[in-house]
Amino acid sequence: MDRAPAAATGTPPRTSTGTGTDTSTRTGATTGPPAPPLRPGLRTRAAAWAAGLLLAVPAAVAGCRALGTDGVTPLPQLLSFLPWLTVPAGLGLLCAGLARRRGLAFLAVLVLTGTVWASLPYTPLSAVTHGLPVARVRVIAANVEFGQATGALIDLARRERPQLLFVSECDPACGRRLTAALSRQLPHRVAVEAEGSAGSVLLSAHPLRDRAVVPSVMGMPGATADIAGRPVRLQLAHPMPPVPGQVRLWKDELGRLRDAVAARPAGEELILAGDFNASQDHAAFRSLLDAGPFLDAARTTGDSHAPTWPAEGPLPAFVQIDHVLSSPGLLAAATRFLPLAGSDHRAVLADLDLHDGR
Numbered sequence: 001m002d003r004a005p006a007a008a009t010g011t012p013p014r015t016s017t018g019t020g021t022d023t024s025t026r027t028g029a030t031t032g033p034p035a036p037p038l039r040p041g042l043r044t045r046a047a048a049w050a051a052g053l054l055l056a057v058p059a060a061v062a063g064c065r066a067l068g069t070d071g072v073t074p075l076p077q078l079l080s081f082l083p084w085l086t087v088p089a090g091l092g093l094l095c096a097g098l099a100r101r102r103g104l105a106f107l108a109v110l111v112l113t114g115t116v117w118a119s120l121p122y123t124p125l126s127a128v129t130h131g132l133p134v135a136r137v138r139v140i141a142a143n144v145e146f147g148q149a150t151g152a153l154i155d156l157a158r159r160e161r162p163q164l165l166f167v168s169e170c171d172p173a174c175g176r177r178l179t180a181a182l183s184r185q186l187p188h189r190v191a192v193e194a195e196g197s198a199g200s201v202l203l204s205a206h207p208l209r210d211r212a213v214v215p216s217v218m219g220m221p222g223a224t225a226d227i228a229g230r231p232v233r234l235q236l237a238h239p240m241p242p243v244p245g246q247v248r249l250w251k252d253e254l255g256r257l258r259d260a261v262a263a264r265p266a267g268e269e270l271i272l273a274g275d276f277n278a279s280q281d282h283a284a285f286r287s288l289l290d291a292g293p294f295l296d297a298a299r300t301t302g303d304s305h306a307p308t309w310p311a312e313g314p315l316p317a318f319v320q321i322d323h324v325l326s327s328p329g330l331l332a333a334a335t336r337f338l339p340l341a342g343s344d345h346r347a348v349l350a351d352l353d354l355h356d357g358r
Contacts, residue, residue: 048099051108054092058085059111065118070251070283076242080319082281083119083305086112121304122280124293133353135228136333139297139324141166141273142340142347143238146196147174149342154181156338160349161185163205164225166273168218168238171199178203192219200274202236214260216240216253222260224268228354232330233264237274237323242282250277254284258291269354270294272325275345279319280304289325297324297332297350306337308346317346324350329357 060071061078062085070076078085093108140162142153146169154177157165165186167178172193178201179189186203190211193199200219202208208223214235222235239253240246254276261270272294278285280296289296298304298320307317322345326332330352337346 044099047095048101048104051092051095051099051101051104054088054095055108055111058089058092058115061085062111062114062118064283065281066114068283068286070242070247073244073247076247076250076282077244079281080279080321082115082279084318086115086119089115118281119305121299122286122289123295123299124290131329131355131357133331134230134356135354137164137227137232137271137330137352137354138162139164139166139271139273139350139352140347141168141275141322141324141350143168143275143322143343143345144174144340145169145343145345147171147199149340150174150177152341152343153347154178156340156347157182157185160338162349163227164234164271164273165201165203166234166236167201167203168236168275169197169199170201171195175199175201188225190221190223192221194219200236200238202234204234208234212260214253214256216256217249220253220257220274230269230329230354230356231265231267232269232271232354233261235261235270235272237272237276239277241277251284254278254288258288261294262291267357269329270325270327271330271352273323273348273350275322277321279321292325292327294325294327295330295332297326297335297352298348300332301335301350303335303337306335308337308348310344311339311346312344322346322348324348324352326352329355331355 061082064071064075089112093112096105096108144150144153175191186205188204188208190208191201198218200221202221204225206225206227208225210224212222214220217240218238220236220238224231224233237257240250242250261272308320308322309317311317332350333353334351336349340347
């Protein structure tokens with residue numbers, strides 16, 4: 001009987017080398033192109049995108065702070081949130097770590113570090129107080145929001161007994177109520193009589209002279225008082241807020257305040273208080289501090305980040321825009337931030353020690 005060919009059995013022929021090694025499977029193992037490298041997964045790409053988005057705003061705002069500029073809208077508005085931007089910057093660093101991108105992680109570390117540095121309290125380096133304290137002056141700065149918080153401010157003034165009261169957004173009706181209720185305690189006044197937010201009143205326990213007004217949309221009256229035998233210039237601050245469309249006006253009015261207080265006679269101390277519509281993170285406000293140089297009572301007492309606005313509404317207060325500033329001869333001993341029913345601002349109370357300057 002003839003034998004069938006080996007291929008008919010379905011078994012491939014086997015070949016061997018001289019060493020007895022079977023090459024039928026080894027040859028098949030090395031055929032074909034190499035497999036392409038795996039691409040980053042969806043989660044990695046999403047983490048990288050999230051890191052970039054979270055870092056963009058803190059990087060831009062901290063950059064403005066480092067460069068000493070307020071920029072253009074929306075940067076002046078975002079600068080009000082600067083200390084809070086450490087949160088998205090930290091989340092951006094976390095996402096950069098999850099994305100496993102070294103360059104992105106390094107950038108995130110820089111942005112977080114820059115945001116933290118930019119949020120540190122600011123004080124002019126040359127502001128130094130000399131001499132012994134000769135008098136203590138209690139100051140309250142309050143925005144009564146179109147006069148709505150007038151009654152609450154009267155109660156506060158009767159309870160806390162300030163010698164100086166700086167009141168913003170005080171219309172004529174508000175001014176009359178304050179004058180009538182506090183005439184014995186604070187008998188001297190200078191005011192800008194205007195409706196709505198444009199009205200302002202400065203009440204004093206000390207006689208006032210050299211009354212003047214800094215040109216502005218909202219009233220900014222000032223005068224000079226003699227306290228413990230020393231002349232002290234009193235100036236109320238209430239520039240326009242840096243909302244879109246009027247950032248230039250906001251800067252101009254802060255500049256007018258700076259020029260007005262810088263032009264006071266040599267040796268005259270200063271108290272500049274009110275609603276500045278600016279925080280220490282705004283370059284325009286720091287320029288005002290440097291002009292004196294002037295001390296911020298909240299900074300001196302360790303309360304630089306105590307928020308004063310908005311004190312009502314769905315959002316918690318997140319920025320300090322109400323300040324009591326003084327020349328170095330007046331050093332803050334204590335600062336408090338007090339609720340004012342009817343107003344979207346907290347009142348600032350500061351106890352200032354007047355030094356003899358020797």
